[in-house]
Amino acid sequence: MAENPMLKFVTVSRDMPEKRDAGVRNEDFNEIYAEFAREKAEEQASRCSQCGVPYCQDHCPLQNNIPDWLRLTATGRLREAYEMSQATNTFPEICGRICPQDRLCEGSCVIEQSGHDTVTIGAVEKYITDTAWKEGWVTPNKPRREREESVAVIGAGPGGLAAADMLRKAGVQVTVYDRYDRGGGLLTYGIPGFKLEKDVVMRRIDQLKEGGVQFVMDCNVGEDIGFEEIRNKYNAVVLATGVYKSRDLGGPGAGAKGLVKALDYLSASNRQSFGDTVAAYDSGELNAEGKRVVVIGGGDTAMDCVRTAIRQGATSVKCLYRRDRANMPGSVRETQNAEEEGVEFVWLAAPKGFTGDPVAGVMVQKMRLGAPDASGRQSPEVIEGADYVEGADLVIKALGFEPEDLPTLWNTPELEVTRWGTVLTDGATHQTRLPGVWAVGDIARGASLVVWAIKDGRDAAQNILENLNAAANIAAE
Template sequence: MLKFVTVDRDMPTKRDADQRNKDFNEIYAAYAEAKAEEQASRCSQCGVPYCQSHCPLHNNIPDWLRLTATGRLEEAYAVSQATNTFPEICGRICPQDRLCEGNCVIEQSGHGTVTIGAVEKYITDTAWEEGWVKPVTPQTERPESVGIIGAGPGGLAAADMLRREGVQVTVYDRYDRAGGLLTYGIPGFKLEKDVVMRRNEQLEAGGVKFKMNCEIGKDISFEEIRNAHDAVIIATGVYKSRDLQGPGSGAQGIVKAIDYLTASNRLSFGDTVPEIDSGELNAEGKKVVVIGGGDTAMDCVRTAIRQGAESVKCLYRRDRANMPGSQRETQNAEEEGVVFEWLAAPNGFTGDPVNGVKVQRMRLGQPDASGRQSPEVIEGADYVEEADLVIKALGFEPEDLPTLWNQPELEVTRWGTVKAAFTTGATDMDGVYAVGDIVRGASLVVWAIRDGRDCAEAILKRFENAKAIAAE
């Protein structure tokens, strides 16, 4: 270990932009064994591991780096899996530059961070190849059952934890494939879909029951689910797209990011997608403008490039330093041909079908309540950006679950998120819990996994307490 003073940081090889922007395969190659060991050996094994404390799951990162560096890869996988239900997914899509790697001690000292995410991905991909990843096999079956609404990362993490303890688990989801945004929201060039599908298959092989194409409030009521189980977890995520008002905002050719990404991902599964065939959600040959500066916007611009767009521009009202998305993803997008228009905000649209976006030039003023500088309009600096397809990637909000599910007693916050304890996910409704984005608002996959695991632990304690009371 401690080789950071003699060994430079070295990421896995990234495919050339003019090659990778023509397909939806992941852009990074895998480490070879020797390279993974070399990069893991750069870890300083510091006494206070800031990488671990800044990871929402508090993964034992220094431990599995040391095990990887010394060739004990199966043990490294066991340590990694102990705190993270989906390490190969987090290794691919976590914004490590803002979490573990961004707080690496040797990064702070100028030596370049340990490539934690790439090593994490290598460990678990190797575990799958070697057959170390086994279906969940509880030692004893328990009589209690839990219904989980939503097959995204939070719900699946809870399902995994509960099933390992022998709890009977049923997952309900509106889509035809489990995985939530992992399946239909994140493009294949960041997360290839077989990576998600094999986890779904592992859970199903371990006894988790999936009821797909099942929409709560239509195909089954919330009360029916609640009556069928000893506890219920709400893990629906947030799917309501934030809208953009202004003259011409209802024109044909202005679409939501979630619809656009879902259509593209369905096509990658081999599904027939009429919206792609008709051109409605297809960027081929078009001048595309994406509005937003988060990770979803980065997914959209990079998808549009791969669909064969004539040009792709991203409008964001702040500057590069203040954008919420990953800097790594922004760099990848620029390499692939995306043009970023910083300090630019839409003020309306021209044509129907749309043929342009009215844009206001902005400048950054005084910091707002969050500490970020507020964008201010520069008067007289408006212009029109040509566009045949406009994609709104302005973030997501929670759906009105109390109304949709006819559950007025389900308490929500002023933002519409379900009101639940962050440590356990417990709501004020007895036996009902909530985890992930439906509690936090739009957030990271790693936080949803953390919430799901914490909630599962709280439910297991509830069952044990109930058993102890019954025995008295």
């Protein structure tokens, strides 16, 4: 009887690709994990239990066919594994790098629950598609036949690009508008290279261009072109602008020089890595070199900031978070990486104000966790009389993002928004209350994960195609 290629989690231990030593990786912005060798990828994929109810798939926003492509990888059928991975995910190599697998697929793995450590799903996903690129299996998605209908996508982030990809495959004429000079949105300018090297994003955008997607860059809708002009020009419009408005801090000294927004800081670093001239980086305004850095926040953006500051040569990097480690919203894996690299976490600490101008310190309130709030998380409470000052030369505010006021910016008051400022959509179709307009990703759901934006973009594209087909059938009658 032939040996079962799977179910090896009892005899084979979990193993990740080799991680570069912190002392080495702190010197550059290259990705910190090495690539799996084929034998190691097959070995790790063979640990999958092929369970009848794949919780990994159920807890993946894209419903990726994870057990199937793990089995194909384990048996050496890599091209088929890539085709299956690509069938449900527009950017599997990106998700394999930046998805918080510990909170999604890997965190739901059945063998993890039984004490055998989860399958390294993300690392295998990355390996499959990186191999596909190397082997030339990834080709432009040129349609079999062209359609006359056209769709505009506003925003070249993951949600907008996923929608553009699906629509272009179906032969629709797609034009993507974006305010920046390069596509990718936060994939390009928000996420540091040590998590996602930029050539990985650029090659996907090049692939879309080769497939016929048109890009209009450095175009700020509402200023360079009117939203109504776009609506009148295309059969449908997809809003995928993301959320870029940073939440701010008040208190004494809140306007001091040396207090910067996380996205400004990360964008400057990423632009510098492209070789762009960045005046605010060169002047030291958005550069941590030689400075005592304090980052305020506990999400993945805060982790990106602290780890970037380490690489820029900060003399010290501290992260202030008002709750404890167990309640931190960021990825556990990213927190561990940051600690390895020399970041100090100051738990149960919140800023009260700032000293000096330029900033010289953060006035810190010590906190304790009290009763749960509306979300079920314990609310932080101030411990009276425990304030102190944390010395700082650069303070980075990583408190999350909010939507811009699109109805006002675009002079379109009929574009309905929720009480949080996100664009109001039908949850199933992603249609807004404006005829012919869809909204996807963070601008509709609030600041969230890249994988959710990809799902929204794909689902909205499918609904747009259904609407276009229905209109075409009516016209033909």
